Amino acid sequence: VYNAVCHTCHTAGLLGSPIFGDTGAWGPRIAKGKDTLYTHAINGFNAMPAKGGADIPDEEVQNAVDYMVAEAS
Numbered sequence: 001v002y003n004a005v006c007h008t009c010h011t012a013g014l015l016g017s018p019i020f021g022d023t024g025a026w027g028p029r030i031a032k033g034k035d036t037l038y039t040h041a042i043n044g045f046n047a048m049p050a051k052g053g054a055d056i057p058d059e060e061v062q063n064a065v066d067y068m069v070a071e072a073s
């Protein structure tokens with residue numbers, strides 16, 4: 001899911017998105033708690049589109065969040 005959907009923005013930091021693997025960009029976001037990140041990823045948050053703009057189950061979005069958070073911790 002990351003490579004198919006989230007990669008477009010989060011690999012390059014498009015629209016000001018936190019870059020994959022960038023601990024500095026992710027630290028303050030991770031500090032908000034994973035439940036908040038799940039909610040923001042599923043429902044959208046500023047320029048972050050709901051589910052990255054894809055029609056996928058919530059669980060797959062959560063898995064992608066887990067993957068991104070693990071790479072940045």
Ligand code: HEC
Pocket residue numbers: 001002005006007008009010014015016017018029032036037038040041045046047048049051052053061064065
């Ligand atoms: C169209 C570009 C785009 C796509 C596609 C995208 N994101 Fe984002 N994402 C953003 C932007 C921009 C932000 C920063 C929003 C802000 O902080 O204002 C962001 C922020 C986030 C955050 C942090 C939210 C927070 O509370 O700080 C998470 C988690 C996230 N994205 C997960 C994902 C996941 C998972 C996917 C794939 C399913 C995805 N994103 C796809 C643009 C995108």
